[in-house]
Amino acid sequence: MRPDVAPFHDPATGTWSYVVSDPATRVAAIIDPVLDFDAKSARTTHASTQKLLDHVQANALDVRWLLETHAHADHLSDAQWLLERFPGATLGIGSGIAQTQKSFAPVFGFGADVAVDGSQFGRLFDSGDRFALGEIEVDVIAAPGHTADCVAYRIGDALFCGDTLFMPDAGTARTDFPNADAATLYRTIQAFYALPDDTRVFVCHDYGPNGRAVAGETTIGAQKRENVHLRAETSEAEYVALRQARDATLPMPALILQSLQVNLRGGVLPSPSDNGVRYLRIPLDRI
Template identity: 50%
Template sequence: MSSSSPSPRPDVLGFYHDKTGSIAYLVIDPATGHAAIVDPVLDYDEKAGRTATTAADAMLAEIDKHKLTIDWILDTHPHADHFSAAAYLKDKLGAPIAIGRKIVEVQKLWRDIYNVPDFPVDGKDWDRLFADGDTFAIGSLTARVMHSPGHTLASITYVVGDAAFVHDTLFQPDTGSARCDFPGGNAETLYNSIKAILALPGETRLFTGHDYKEGGRAPQWETTVAEQKRSNKHFKGNPSREDYAQMRNARDKTLPMPVLILPALQVNLRGGRLPPPENNGHSYLKIPVNVL
């Protein structure tokens, strides 16, 4: 890495999860071999009610291959379409797990939806809750937190050198942007978050949280601010906030709920851990009926 580079450049490895269209990342400081994990996936078979660690173990194999030291395990938001493997990887690696501090607001919201009054809403399942503007280290790299709500109340973007991990805000230019119709979502708020991301330098690499292989193409997950401003089908015309919200809300009304939203949030609002086992040693997921 050249000392004259205007922004440090982390190495980024993406791990595409075909079943959910999700991408997890290893963010590597090439100068030190230290790294962070972003948005790891815990596999879940909804038909059998079984979890598996196939996707997370693939990341562990890559970490071992490159002899990386993991400084952080980071979630960008409480995911509605896959289980988080943050807790599993913390148990394996010993690294702290983190998410945005607004997670407590999402916990309160879903505590009422699931009608579990004893569910803790203090965020203590994570080792650190990030606020907008917080910074932390990945090896010799400085990472910065941007609060990027709209898709969820708690969504955050991690900016590491010339890379930004933009989760469910922008997708690839041919796909557009994320939905806002989950509890706590808001299209106008997402517009503001996306505009803040697009205010980053044009050469900033953007790494998305999902890709749905538009038109049958191969999965993609890297783009740039300049490319998004030029080509994103929801933003290339520089729409007003009102026009964007109208388009987004109309689109969202046509979308089905994600298959895993009701089971996943019970796990992801606990930092990736299953609900406590009952007296027979098994954990159970609660499904509210006729709520969403």
């Protein structure tokens, strides 16, 4: 089964969001929506998500699922704004989110009002879980390595791989966050490489390296032949050495502190203070 996939690229963070739908029933899922956040002014807007919404409305889609591939550290999720518009939809993420919440709760000083059991989400997926997108089956594949809560969604012939594989010329996701592990990511990707070569792969980010136009779609076959970090013949030891050497050179993502404290709450912004203003907290010397 071949779902319709509408890709939307956010140039500010390099994130790909997707509206995936079953052409037979028009049932749809929205994957990884981005809340626009201006780092200089801390102003939030919904222009990126409005484009997704316009697509949904123009095609009369029936949005039943809002899916996060993981708690992102580079952009804020706009899932809550979409939930207000699609109150019948279910917000899903991997069950490993509880582990990520527990890891970061002390960093952000979360109090008892911030649950660390994943209960902010409507559905916590384990590997092997299945659900229907109209007449198309969705398989959830645990995808640890980058974070504990990473999952991939295999929807018909399309794999939404989250932060695991990037486009072949951009390699793979970093493995230096809490609960991350290069050997684990290698095994996650090996499971992807066992899928049919013509499986469409939709990545979570692209920054247009070396001046090429941004791209988000490739195939398992192309990844196995061309991925600059991990080809079909790359050994685990080779990959781990390459990944760890590269991770040692990477700065923290620009919005990690702002993103995580929102995304770990399912995209719910912190409650307003007594003066009516919402505040994010910036922990010193913890990341």
